[in-house]
Amino acid sequence: MKKLIQKGWRPLVAILLFLVIWQLATQVFSIETWLLPAPSDIVIEAQNVMDRFWPHFFATLQLAVFGFLIGTTVGLVIATILHLMPRVRETFYPFLILSQNMPVIVLAPLLVIWFGFGALPKFIIITLACFFPIAVSALSGFQQTNRELFHYMKMMGATKSQLFWKLELPNALPSVFSGLKIAATYSVMAAVISEWLGAQEGIGVFMTIATSSYKTASVFVAIFIVMVISLTFFGVIQLLEKFLIRWQQKGEEG
Amino acid sequence: MTLEIQTISKSFDTKQVLDDISFSVNAGEFVSLIGPSGSGKSTIFHLIGGLLKPDHGDIVLDDQVITNQTGHISYMPQQSSLFPWRTVLDNVLLGQELQGEKDTERAMMMLEKAGLGDVVHAYPNQLSGGMKQRAAFIRALLSPQSLLLLDEPFSALDEFTRLDMQKWLLSIWEEYERSVLFITHNIDEALFLSDKIIILSANPAIIKATFTIPFARPRSEELLLSAEFLDWKRRLTEAIQA
Incomplete structure (x- = not known):
């Protein structure tokens, strides 16, 4: 805790300073609320809309979590297939890269034409945004398997599946987690974008409505909540990482 | 258990690494391969381990040809090859795990004996170099295969730890x-x-000389400074330089 205060006070002061300047600027230059609301306006707005906001919040949270889980699964499966089948990797790796050069937002309207306004196109968008960092990081984790350990396993007569489960997968875990952290923040962003396309509820819907009626303070409330969800996701994954990769941290301490 | 290496040759591309190597390891025998770096010692191990296929010759374990087959020997590499995400106990059980049955009780007993009783649930990077190599050796001993291949297991340790x-x-x-x-x-x-020392030359490796070492067992540290030992050391050094 002491360490946290020691390390954390600088960024905290920076954030507070930023908010103070923002607050003062809106008053000194008398900026209209619909253009840029002051932090105090946003806080008041947050209290006002909170009751209406919760259903939107849960809708987006649900979408992001499930989308993230699907994306993670797809990413890991793709990485595993590409790793275990070098021919397939050579053939399809360029496709993997190409899929990322296509901005998700551009693809979104097409998905709506094909799959309508239901949950499916939304999950596709989130999956497309999430799977790539996971697949790439897992693949590089698989490829960086320690040669000594690999030789040991081979000499001892390990089968291909033993090599994968006992060596390559645990070895790739730290890499996988760096991919997961990136994917976690992507998933929240993709969930909100997918809701812009048309949905019953969700933070994206809330934002669209607020924007069209120039309730800028409400938009800021939504942005703030999105940030909180993103950070929470990130934190949960970091905790999971600490729990699953204990062997690395203990070494650093000792 | 008898291992026989029968007229093995091996080249990589155009470079010949091993030329007509033959020797044997008898039951309960401790045989050392000694030679300059680059003399293909590790290649011999990879051949016996089945990772490589010799150009000529065969490797026979107890009348069974094991050329280019893995899983017949127990191996201890140069550097600690403990798996960082496994505890010491899980690491020493790995060799058994790959072949089937795990005997946790025996593993605990052997770790206890090796002075690793307090760290059975620790991760390898909490151990010293000597402790890691002890665990790696116990892993090799616990593996079901009867022949142990030890590849310069103490080369990374300091002189004191090494003697211990x-x-x-x-x-x-x-x-x-x-x-x-x-x-x-x-x-x-x-x-x-x-018990037996085989001296290799480099590029390509051939067997220069084989010595049977007559020192009685059990051996103690005093042997290292005895006249007999120093005499043997001179003979070996001459054979290596010849």
């Missing part, structure tokens, strides 16, 4: 009577530990 480890290795080995093939480039180490 050699004494420790001898005491454990004398108790379990396993056949060992040991690679080293340290003459003292080879003399202190072995």
Whole structure:
């Protein structure tokens, strides 16, 4: 805790300073609320809309979590297939890269034409945004398997599946987690974008409505909540990482 | 258990690494391969381990040809090859795990004996270099295969730890009577530990000389400074330089 205060006070002061300047600027230059609301306006707005906001919040949270889980699964499966089948990797790796050069937002309207306004196109968008960092990081984790350990396993007569489960997968875990952290923040962003396309509820819907009626303070409330969800996701994954990769941290301490 | 290496040759591309190597390791025998770096010692291990296929010759274990087959020998690499995400106990059980049955009780007993009783649930990067190599050796001993291949297991350790480890290795080995093939480039180490020493030359490796070492067992540290030992050391050094 002491360490946290020691390390954390600088960024905290920076954030507070930023908010103070923002607050003062809106008053000194008398900026209209619909253009840029002051932090105090946003806080008041947050209290006002909170009751209406919760259903939107849960809708987006649900979408992001499930989308993230699907994306993670797809990413890991793709990485595993590409790793275990070098021919397939050579053939399809360029496709993997190409899929990322296509901005998700551009693809979104097409998905709506094909799959309508239901949950499916939304999950596709989130999956497309999430799977790539996971697949790439897992693949590089698989490829960086320690040669000594690999030789040991081979000499001892390990089968291909033993090599994968006992060596390559645990070895790739730290890499996988760096991919997961990136994917976690992507998933929240993709969930909100997918809701812009048309949905019953969700933070994206809330934002669209607020924007069209120039309730800028409400938009800021939504942005703030999105940030909180993103950070929470990130934190949960970091905790999971600490729990699953204990062997690395203990070494650093000792 | 008898291992026979029969007229093995091996080239990589155009470079010949091993030329007509033959030797054997008899049951309960401790045999050292000694030679300069780059003399293809590790290639011999990879051949015996089945990772490589020789150009000529065969490798026979107990009348069974095991050329280019993995899983027949127990191996201890140069550097600690403990798996960082496994505890010491899970690491020493790995060799058994790959072949089937796990005997946790026996593993605990052997770790206890090796002075690793307090760290069975620790992760490898909490251990010292000597402790890691002890665990790696116990893993090799616990593996079901009867022949142990030890590839310069103490080369990364400092001189003091090294001597301790050699004494420790001898005491454990004398108790379990396993056949060992040991690679080293340290003459003292080879003399202190072995029943038989095979000297290799480099580029391509051929067997220069084979010595049967007559020192009685169990051996103690005093042997290292005896006139007999120094005499043997001179003979080996001459053979290597010849």
